[in-house]
Amino acid sequence: MMRQYELVERVRRYNPNADEDLLNRAYVFAMKAHGTQKRASGDPYFSHPLEVAAILTDLKLDDATIVAAMLHDTIEDTETSREDIDKAFGEEIGGLVDGLTKLGKLDFVTKHAQQAENFRKLLLAIADDARVLMVKLADRLHNMRTLQYMPEAKRARIAQDTLDIYAPLAGRMGMQSMRTELEDLSFRCLMPEAYKLIVTRLEALKGKNGALIARIAAELTDQFVRRGIKVEVKGRQKAPYSIWKKMERRSIAFEQLSDIYGFRILVDTVADCYAAVGVAHTTWPAVPGRFKDYVSTPKQNDYRSIHTTVIGPGSQRVELQIRTHEMHQIAEYGIAAHAIYKDGRPDTPGVSESRAYRGLRQTIEALASDDSEKFLEHTKLELFHDQVFCFTPKGRLIALPRGATAIDFAYAVHTDIGNSAVGCKINGRIAPLISILQNGDEVQISRSDRATPPAAWDSVVLTGRARAAIRRATREAAKQQFGGLGRQIIERAFERAGKKFSESKLKAALPRLARASVDDVLVGVGRGEIYSSDVVRAVHPDFKDERKAGPAVPQNETGWFELPKAANLVFRVPGKSAPGDAPSPLRGLDPDTAVRFSPKGGAVPGERIIGIRGPEGITVYPIHSPALADFNDEPDRWLDVRWDLEAADKAVYSTQIVITMLNEPGALGVIATTVGEYGANIDQIASAPSGPDFRDLRIDLQVRDIQHLNAILAELKGKSVVHKVERLSG
Template sequence: MMRQYELVERVRRYNPDTNEDLLNRAYVFAMKAHGAQKRASGDPFFSHPLEVAAILTDLKLDDATIVSAVLHDTIEDTPTTRDQIDSMFGVEIGGLVDGLTKLNKLDFASKHAQQAENFRKLLLAIADDARVLLIKLADRLHNMRTLHYVPEAKRARIAQDTLDIYAPLAGRMGMQGMRGELEDLAFRYLMPDAYKLIMARLDELKAKNGALIARIAAELTDQFVRRGISVEVKGRQKQPYSIWRKMERNSIAFEQLSDIYGFRILVDTVADCYAAVGVAHTTWPSVPGRFKDYISTPKQNDYRSIHTTVIGPGSQRVELQIRTHDMHEIAEYGIAAHALYKDRRGRSDPIDAGESRAYRGLRQTIEALATDDSEKFLEHTKLELFQDQVFCFTPKGRLIALPRGATAIDFAYAVHTDVGNSAVGAKINGRIAPLISTLRNGDEVLIMRSERRTPPAAWESIVVTGRARAAIRRATREAAKAQYGGLGRQIVERA
């Protein structure tokens, strides 16, 4: 278990001006509050919030986030009150801890209703402060790392929640490293046979191709350095869950996968990224249809990189991800990278998370769905946030990310609620198409509108995004009220 001085030292490494007194007081308070409580493993319960704090120090987060992680279970699992936290540590930390605290079981008629309302409370707290999400993801990550201690009956439910909610949330926020670990841990418990099989095949592949991978990395480095590009080449192996999902989606065997290994090319500047593409394509044949430029058009989660595939040494297909070091930091840590200190000595507050487009999009989605009751909120948020995505464009080039299977109606509501409510038709890639048309990656969509339009109630069963469903339901409800109100006035006037 991490000692008091070790916690302070971990923070001091990236923030020499950390508030040591605040960290020490939080450590002692939480240790006393949890007392003799134990985890399923038999370890002191207090070891869990310390591990959560340790994960967050690896992300170099601010003092308030680290202290809130240490305290995050005190209100829920001990007699500690919100007022006590506010009084001793301030309302900022009190708000973060409260946002992570589940509601009282006695207030709900069913387990499902309780889970739905807890999820609603958590997401509303996340919409208010992104640090709630960072602490919750770290909390879930440590719980998944120790899931083998939990009774078997509970493991599948926890793993499924992780795969359905927390891993996609991490991905939506651009935290690919955390998303990958959460997915693989959940995969291990939900499909143990498939997990073991893929791990065994990966081990065989590594033993067989280790020398070839080293040769490719060396040749890549040599070619870039010879052209005057300062470069760091990192080998990358696809993760087990990602491999399994691709096999399932495409109905292919492990042997048919051509991109299990790839390489990240880290350079200093954006200009170097494009120069590196030129080097790669003039040195090795490129594979048609495998070039994607996420630097000029970043993903919704702020991910920026150039992807290309070439036929490299040994006639092997080699997938390259070319990015700057800063882009790599964003790709790995996502929204957390917006709170890094970046050597800002003397600064103790995090960089505004509003800088992140990913967080801004999440907050807007949560706010759009917040009028639903808790169980619909849970259903619609899963639909909105946690599906594979397609990327489409407005005629002005604005990127709109939607769940796979989304229609032009979903697109209209993603642009703006008023656009969705007034939509009467669509042009997809310049051709007139029905609003119910399913969209594909890269589609350019123009929505045709009429201000006198009210969305048909039937649309609610056609759309796939929670935002669109909530907006359609609101609009049809308001239209019905207006209709009945007008009818009532006519009756009164005729009487």
């Protein structure tokens, strides 16, 4: 544990005029107040506030802040009162310790009125004096450094709060060095295997490229010095958590990252910054789109620097950050580098406050008139511009990147919740799952045990966790779908061959099928990649498939053959007429105009339609028809056409569907019976082979409307002889 004189000496190194008596009194006061209290590690409790004070001496903060750090737990954890602090050290330090006490009691996860009021008081205290925030960040940093002594059940919660709340808050205040350490400590706790993997990769990369990095640094220095620019070149390695975030955000591998190493060019003046850019761009080719000027336009947290990337020595991409020494201090320590917090009070005449702190203070003051609940909802979340914070109905806080959807939220709560999500309520109102979430939203996910995530979600979600889970779930769903179908086909094939299907025998035959597992064989058969006869032959090499191909049937040039018209299977709906006998079901067309429907797929009442004018009349297409793309450059031919549902109700309408069915006896009968039971007409059937186990049917189907069609398609999909069914679009 640091001794009294050692702490005073640390402060005197950067502040020779430090109030030594004040520091000594605070040391003794805090040590007596905490007495025999112990930390989870077994160390005296007083060692913790002392280490927090030591962290702040590294930031070279003023005496009052160092004293507040030593006293920050006295009101909360000892018999000491605010009045005792005021009497011993004055109201300034008493106010700082009081603000820290409220922060210590704050539960960031709940939204109850009492906690909201605590949060309101805390942020108003920060708005009055940002040193409250700096002490609390140092307090959290030391707690994270000693997290291994906490009970295992608490570690993940503390690390997650740190990652969600404190690290972004440090970043908002420009304290990048502290933010980086908080993030990496949290990352190591929450994902130890990923952390270890990235650190190992970084060490290997450093050993491999160490000489090259030194050569690049030396050549950079030489080029700048030759041009008369005094520089200090420092190598920079990306932090493990920053690497992980980029890999997750972009769904890329470690080897695909191009900016793990970079260089900081530190110069004396702003003019030297731009001169250094000129040297870099005239010496080496610049990478287009990689130039950013945060000197002329600083970030909200006061960050100033020029970023550029060049193809440098050895044809390597080299990322450069060019800044003055003063800019570098602010980039590393943020508002803690500001003169206000080193040798003056925030209200010292003639000393301006930092831009980052001013923005935070103005935001808080603008919302200070709100009631506590609204203040919590609006103010807390204004602190983090790159994130949104949402809540579960039970009050659990979920942090997501800005632009995340309710699907991302569901997967952030739990993978099983994401996989089974079918809908959501946002702030009590039903909303689509693809809704983009806003700060403070309360999200309730509706679930179904039968649900599986659609593959299309992969292009909607923002987080890597959701994207990876969706891909796993869709692969597993496809495996189950095709695997079940493949098993059904194989079992029937073995039955036809007079053999008994056995997984153990199939496993022994896997090398003959060039598959690694029985599941792979089942999926391959279900997908049509492996013939069932080949599987039987692999298990029983003497097997001969005696099925006959049947009489030859005339095929057209597409490979389909059509049943003769006399053989058509037609089921007429009683009381319904053919389309040609009905009155015109369309609005927006001249009654004398010749009208026909899309030759492929047709059009049915209830779906949006478009009319295309042609030399022989109007052709009506569904709005989703890909054929409409042929007319994109001819807007004059487009007509707004609508269904007259009353007239349309008197007829049936043609559309085309394609069914992939098992090549089994009776399969066609099942399909025809299903269509008939739903009161639809089969007008024409064409067939094409799809391997020995499957057959494709193209059916001209007559239905009443889009609901009628969808009901038939849904019923067909549920039949065991149907592998796939879809409507043709054309």
